[in-house]
Amino acid sequence: MTSARITSRNLLLINIALSAVFIIIQTAILMWLDISLRTSLIDSGVCYVLLSVICYNLGNILRYYRPGKSRFIYVFIWDLAISGVWLLAINWILSSIITEPGYLSLLPKSLPIRLFVAFLITGWFAMISWVIYSNEEQQLNEKRKQEAEKLTREAELFKLRKQLHPHFLFNSLNSISALTIARPEEARLMVQNLSDFLRGTLKNEEELQVTLEEELRLLQLYLDIEKVRFGHRLDTVVAKDETCLTAKIPQLLLQPIVENAIKFGLYDTTEKVLIKITAKKDDHLLTISVQNPFDPATSSSQKGTGFGLTSIYRRLYLLYGRNDLLETKAEGTLFITTVKIPQLG
Amino acid sequence: MIKTIIIDDEPLARDMVKEYLKAYPFISVVDECGDGFQGVKAIAEHQPDLIFLDVQMPKINGFEMLELLNTQPGVIFTTAFDEYAIKAFEAHAIDYLLKPFSRERFDKAVQKWKQHHSATIPNRGLKEMEEETTALTPEQHSRVVVKTGNNIRIIPMHEILYLQADDDYVKIHTKEGAYLKKKTIAYFEKVMDQNQFVRVHRSYMVQVGQVTRIEPYEKEGHLAILKSGEKIPISKTGYPKLKAILGL
Numbered sequence: 001m002t003s004a005r006i007t008s009r010n011l012l013l014i015n016i017a018l019s020a021v022f023i024i025i026q027t028a029i030l031m032w033l034d035i036s037l038r039t040s041l042i043d044s045g046v047c048y049v050l051l052s053v054i055c056y057n058l059g060n061i062l063r064y065y066r067p068g069k070s071r072f073i074y075v076f077i078w079d080l081a082i083s084g085v086w087l088l089a090i091n092w093i094l095s096s097i098i099t100e101p102g103y104l105s106l107l108p109k110s111l112p113i114r115l116f117v118a119f120l121i122t123g124w125f126a127m128i129s130w131v132i133y134s135n136e137e138q139q140l141n142e143k144r145k146q147e148a149e150k151l152t153r154e155a156e157l158f159k160l161r162k163q164l165h166p167h168f169l170f171n172s173l174n175s176i177s178a179l180t181i182a183r184p185e186e187a188r189l190m191v192q193n194l195s196d197f198l199r200g201t202l203k204n205e206e207e208l209q210v211t212l213e214e215e216l217r218l219l220q221l222y223l224d225i226e227k228v229r230f231g232h233r234l235d236t237v238v239a240k241d242e243t244c245l246t247a248k249i250p251q252l253l254l255q256p257i258v259e260n261a262i263k264f265g266l267y268d269t270t271e272k273v274l275i276k277i278t279a280k281k282d283d284h285l286l287t288i289s290v291q292n293p294f295d296p297a298t299s300s301s302q303k304g305t306g307f308g309l310t311s312i313y314r315r316l317y318l319l320y321g322r323n324d325l326l327e328t329k330a331e332g333t334l335f336i337t338t339v340k341i342p343q344l345g
Numbered sequence: 346m347i348k349t350i351i352i353d354d355e356p357l358a359r360d361m362v363k364e365y366l367k368a369y370p371f372i373s374v375v376d377e378c379g380d381g382f383q384g385v386k387a388i389a390e391h392q393p394d395l396i397f398l399d400v401q402m403p404k405i406n407g408f409e410m411l412e413l414l415n416t417q418p419g420v421i422f423t424t425a426f427d428e429y430a431i432k433a434f435e436a437h438a439i440d441y442l443l444k445p446f447s448r449e450r451f452d453k454a455v456q457k458w459k460q461h462h463s464a465t466i467p468n469r470g471l472k473e474m475e476e477e478t479t480a481l482t483p484e485q486h487s488r489v490v491v492k493t494g495n496n497i498r499i500i501p502m503h504e505i506l507y508l509q510a511d512d513d514y515v516k517i518h519t520k521e522g523a524y525l526k527k528k529t530i531a532y533f534e535k536v537m538d539q540n541q542f543v544r545v546h547r548s549y550m551v552q553v554g555q556v557t558r559i560e561p562y563e564k565e566g567h568l569a570i571l572k573s574g575e576k577i578p579i580s581k582t583g584y585p586k587l588k589a590i591l592g593l
Contacts, residue, residue: 167401170425171355174445178357181364231356233379266354270380270403298404298488298499 008132011059015125019052022121030103039100047090051118054082058122059129066130075126083118087111151318165259175229190228197221201252208319212279212286213245215254219277222255226262233266236275244281249288249341250319253312257290257337260309264335265292286341294335309337347372348391352384352407353399353423358444362397362423365451372455379403381410382497388414395419395439395458400426405499406482409490411436412527413497419461421454429482486536489517491524498524503541506555507577508533510548520573543590545569545583553590 023044030040058078067074094107172194179187200218216238223236258277265273276291309326316325316339325340349372351359359377366372372395376387380403388396396418400407408429411417422433425444433441439461440454489500500519509516514525515533534544544550555571559579562568567579569587579587 167425170444171358174361174425175355175357177445178361178364181360229355229357233354267401267403270382295404298501 008063008129008136011129011132012056014128015052015055015059018121019048022048022051033106035103035106036100039098039103042098043094043103046093047114050090051086051121054086055122055125058082058126062126062129063133066134075130076123079119079123079126082122083115086118086122087115090114148318151314168259171229172225179228186228190225193221193224197225201255203251208250209248210251211245212240212247212249212288215249215251216240216245216279218252219254219258222258223275230266230273232272234262234273234275236277238277238279240277240279241281244279244286247279247281247286247341247343249286250315253315253339253341254288254290256312257288257309257339261290261292261335261337264294268294268298281343284343286343287338288341289336289338291334291336293333294330296330296333312339347395348375348393349373349395349397350376350378350384350387350391350393351397352378352381352387352402352410353397354379354402355399358399358423361445362451365448368448368452369455381405381407381413384410385413385492385497386495388418392416393418394462395421397421397423400424400429400482405490405497406484408432408436408482409484413490413492419458421458432481481536486538489526491517491526493524500524502537503552505542506552506571506573507575508542508550518575540590543583543587545577545579545587547580549577549579549583551577551587553587556587556591559584559587 023041026044026047027037027040030043031037035043091107091111095104098104172190176187176190176194179190197218200221220238227234227236254277258275261275262273265275271293273293277288278291279286279288281287309328313323313326317323320342322342325342327338329336329338349366351362351374353359353362356379363374363377366374375391375393378384378387382404384396384398387393398407398410398420400422401424402410405413407422407424411420417437420433420436420438422429422438422441423444423446424441427443430441439458442450442454487502489502489505491498491500500517504519506518506520508530509518510530511525513527515528515530517524517526530544530548530550533542533550537550541554542550542552551569551571555573556569557572558570560568560570562578565581567584569577569579571577
């Protein structure tokens with residue numbers, strides 16, 4: 001379709017160019033019918049300037065509202081109506097401003113043909129606008145859809161790569177291997193925890209939102225595994241209002257935030273690390289903050305947020321269209337990551 | 346008796362190595378460390394023949410720890426990261442064990458060490474150090490770890506004002522003072538962000554943001570005046586490089 005190549009930006013240009021052509025043609029026809037040049041020009045000018053304005057507005061209407069394909073017929077009815085109104089208008093204008101007798105006798109006879117031409121022009125213009133705008137909208141939708149799909153896929157891949165952090169997995173397996181020597185009971189427990197955690201992360205995405213209670217259960221598995229790995233160095237506290245347990249949260253949102261905090265805490269200090277997770281809900285917002293110790297003197301290379309949080313930031317933006325839901329701040333030797341989850345309904 | 350130290354921040358990972366070492370009565374574990382700081386101290390104290398070293402550890406990573414040693418014992422890396430194997434061999438590691446590793450694989454590593462043991466590890470030449478840039482850890486691009494007496498200091502790259510070659514060392518100048526690091530200027534040239542640091546002279550690299558003005562010096566030469574007032578010589582080849590980065 002060549003018309004698909006015509007963009008909406010060119011529509012006005014087409015409109016003006018066509019009007020000019022029609023003005024010339026009609027002037028020529030009228031002069032051929034022995035009407036004076038002046039009158040011919042006034043007639044053609046009035047006709048097509050008015051028609052051009054109508055077409056322009058018609059195009060604008062079709063840009064924002066297009067009846068469904070099955071109701072395309074309505075557009076023709078509109079066209080006919082618009083052409084009729086246009087005909088009445090020019091008939092009134094022309095007969096009141098032009099006094100040339102030859103012309104005045106010609107005008108009533110030319111009305112049917114004028115109506116027909118106007119109908120064709122507006123119809124054609126409506127059609128072309130229709131095609132252009134629906135094409136553009138389709139392209140835009142397509143693009144948006146592709147982008148959304150791409151981001152979702154990326155997020156999912158990212159999640160699989162990062163959340164099932166291979167290092168986390170291999171180090172956990174190594175810990176299990178070590179536990180089998182002297183403490184097989186604990187090894188078995190860790191295998192159980194690791195399996196449950198992996199199953200939780202591999203769960204398909206049908207349920208995008210889960211309750212905080214569910215999310216915390218999965219998180220606890222992760223925390224238990226990490227505590228076995230890092231032994232006495234790692235301590236965790238989860239403080240939550242009972243009321244927020246039923247709050248909804250995107251699946252697997254919390255774990256990477258906590259993982260980031262644990263890594264940050266464990267690798268940035270040599271002392272014991274306390275990770276504190278607090279959840280509270282007010283009005284329509286679930287607020288969860290995760291706090292870890294850090295060393296302000298040497299952590300400048302971490303640039304504050306840490307790599308693990310970029311995917312969270314993006315996910316939140318995709319889900320809620322907001323980029324103010326994830327915040328990080330440093331308070332003395334504490335680094336605090338706060339995530340806000342809007343609660344719908 | 347052969348002395349060994351296990352350096353790993355996960356206690357169970359250390360247990361694993363200890364367990365496998367039980368099969369070697371002639372190797373004794375003289376110390377265990379949970380981070381690189383302890384590692385440096387323990388190695389200086391015990392002078393072990395062999396160490397088992399993790400990469401990802403608190404504060405400084407395994408490679409950064411090795412940089413701080415005066416004499417390097419035999420090193421067997423034990424890590425879940427497979428991306429630093431090349432870097433490990435550049436650091437003259439005997440072997441690189443990927444966690445979790447089997448007893449057979451562990452035994453092979455110890456065998457390898459036994460073969461190498463008779464031939465003492467030669468001192469690493471400067472030329473060799475210049476070449477080792479194949480697989481740096483992300484930390485090595487963003488900071489430098491130095492030892493001053495008994496203290497270890499982590500210097501973020503952006504705190505470095507300028508670098509000055511000093512025999513086998515590079516003198517790292519910061520606001521707080523200067524530190525020596527056994528590296529070459531060429532090494533830093535490869536590691537540092539090229540938009541931030543420019544090698545303006547055979548013996549000098551300077552942080553671009555620190556330069557307040559450039560003055561002509563003798564014939565054809567120039568001097569970079571830093572915010573701190575210090576004057577850094579700029580060579581004929583260094584001048585256009587600095588000018589390009591400053592957008593002059």
